[in-house]
Amino acid sequence: MIGAATASALAQNLETQEIQPAPAAIGADVPATYFGPQPSQVQRELVGEYQNLKSGKIDFDKGTITLPLYQGAMKSGETVWYIVTDTDDKGNADQLGLNYSPKLTFADVGRAVRKATLDGKFKLVFDVGAVDFSPKRSVTPGDAPNFFPPKQFQPSGIGDKDYTPLVKITNAGGHIYNAPVVAYNVSADVLNQFCDGNPDHSLVHQKVVKICPREQTVTMMLTTGFSFAKPVLYLSTDTNNRLTATLEGATYAPGLEDINGGADDSLFSPVERIFVFANGPTGKDNPQRQGLNSALSDGGSPLNVLGGIPTVATDYSPIWDLNPSVWTQRAIELGYRSRMTEEFSILGMVQKGWVTGLDGKKFGSVGLVVDCPIVYRFL
Numbered sequence: 401m402i403g404a405a406t407a408s409a410l411a412q413n414l415e416t417q418e419i420q421p422a423p424a425a426i427g428a429d430v431p432a433t434y435f436g437p438q439p440s441q442v443q444r445e446l447v448g449e450y451q452n453l454k455s456g457k458i459d460f461d462k463g464t465i466t467l468p469l470y471q472g473a474m475k476s477g478e479t480v481w482y483i484v485t486d487t488d489d490k491g492n493a494d495q496l497g498l499n500y501s502p503k504l505t506f507a508d509v510g511r512a513v514r515k516a517t518l519d520g521k522f523k524l525v526f527d528v529g530a531v532d533f534s535p536k537r538s539v540t541p542g543d544a545p546n547f548f549p550p551k552q553f554q555p556s557g558i559g560d561k562d563y564t565p566l567v568k569i570t571n572a573g574g575h576i577y578n579a580p581v582v583a584y585n586v587s588a589d590v591l592n593q594f595c596d597g598n599p600d601h602s603l604v605h606q607k608v609v610k611i612c613p614r615e616q617t618v619t620m621m622l623t624t625g626f627s628f629a630k631p632v633l634y635l636s637t638d639t640n641n642r643l644t645a646t647l648e649g650a651t652y653a654p655g656l657e658d659i660n661g662g663a664d665d666s667l668f669s670p671v672e673r674i675f676v677f678a679n680g681p682t683g684k685d686n687p688q689r690q691g692l693n694s695a696l697s698d699g700g701s702p703l704n705v706l707g708g709i710p711t712v713a714t715d716y717s718p719i720w721d722l723n724p725s726v727w728t729q730r731a732i733e734l735g736y737r738s739r740m741t742e743e744f745s746i747l748g749m750v751q752k753g754w755v756t757g758l759d760g761k762k763f764g765s766v767g768l769v770v771d772c773p774i775v776y777r778f779l
C-alpha cells in the first residue's frame with residue numbers, strides 16, 4: 401500500500417508526461433544526440449525549456465519542486481514557516497532566483513497585502529494572518545456526467561480574516577513579496593519528522609510532500625497547465641474562495657478577497673488571467689481531456705490556461721484572475737470542444753459564442769483569484 405503523498409506524486413508524474421513535448425528526433429533520420437542546444441538555452445525568450453523560478457530544484461519524475469524554507473514569527477509569538485516565490489523588487493528577484501512581477505505593486509489594497517518587519521536576525525515578523533491546516537480536505541463530485549460543481553467540499557488550509565500570502569516588508573524598502581505559509585505554529589522538531597516525506601497535512605500545506613527545517617527546505621507538488629500554447633508547471637498555494645481552495649489543494653486566504661480583478665493588463669492592475677474550463681473533454685486517456693469535470697472524475701490536472709508568464713510576456717502576476725469557461729451545448733454538438741492551450745484562441749471562441757461564463761452568463765472575471773507562481777515552461 402502506498403501513502404497519499406506517493407500516490408499524488410505518481411499521479412503528477414503521469415500529468416507531467418501528458419504535457420511534455422515529444423522529442424525533436426521523432427520522424428527525423430538522426431538521433432536526438434545529433435541536435436544542438438534548445439534555442440531557450442541561448443536566449444531564454446526563444447522556444448525551449450526554461451526554469452522561471454530558479455530558487456528551487458525540480459524533480460520532473462515526481463512533479464515537485466524543493467524550495468528554501470524560511471522561519472518567521474507572528475507579533476504574538478507563533479512560529480511561521482513560509483516560502484518566497486515572487487517579488488516586485490527586480491534586483492532581489494534576480495539575486496535570489498525569484499519571479500519578478502511588477503504588478504504586485506498594485507496589489508496593496510485593503511487586506512490583500514499584510515505587513516511584516518525584518519528583525520535583527522533576518523527573520524520576518526508578521527503583523528497579522530494566522531493559518532489553520534487542521535481541517536481535512538474533502539470533495540464529493542457531482543453526478544456523472546456533471547462532476548462539477550461538487551456536492552460537497554472542504555479545503556485543507558484556512559486562513560483567518562487577515563491572512564494573505566502577499567507581504568510588504570515595511571522596514572526594508574517597502575517591497576512586496578509572495579510568501580505563502582506552508583506550516584503555522586508548529587515546532588521545528590515536529591516538522592523534522594517529515595524530512596523523508598509522508599507529512600501530516602493537519603500541520604502543513606496540502607501541497608507539501610516533504611518539509612525539513614534542519615535542512616531548511618520544503619518539497620511541494622506542482623500543477624500542470626499551459627500558457628500561450630507552452631506546457632508549464634506552476635505552484636498553486638492560496639486562493640480567496642473555499643471551493644477553489646479545495647479544488648486546487650490550496651489555502652483559503654480571505655485577505656485576497658480585496659484584490660481587484662477584471663482589469664487584466666490595464667493600468668494599475670495587480671492580476672493576470674487564468675482560464676478554467678468547467679466542461680472540457682473528459683477521459684483519462686483522452687488526449688483532449690481538460691477541465692473541472694475531467695479533474696473531478698479522473699483525479700488529473702484540469703490543465704488550466706494561464707495568461708502571460710515571465711520570458712513570454714511582460715504582464716506576469718502570480719495572482720491569477722479566474723475566468724470560468726464553459727463550452728455551449730451547440731459547440732459540443734458541432735464537435736468544436738477540444739483542449740485549449742492559448743489565451744487568444746479561447747477569447748476567439750468566446751467572441752464567436754462557443755464559450756460562455758458559468759450558467760450561460762457573460763464571460764469574464766467572477767472575483768476569484770488564485771496565487772499560482774509559475775515554475776517552469778517546457779517550450
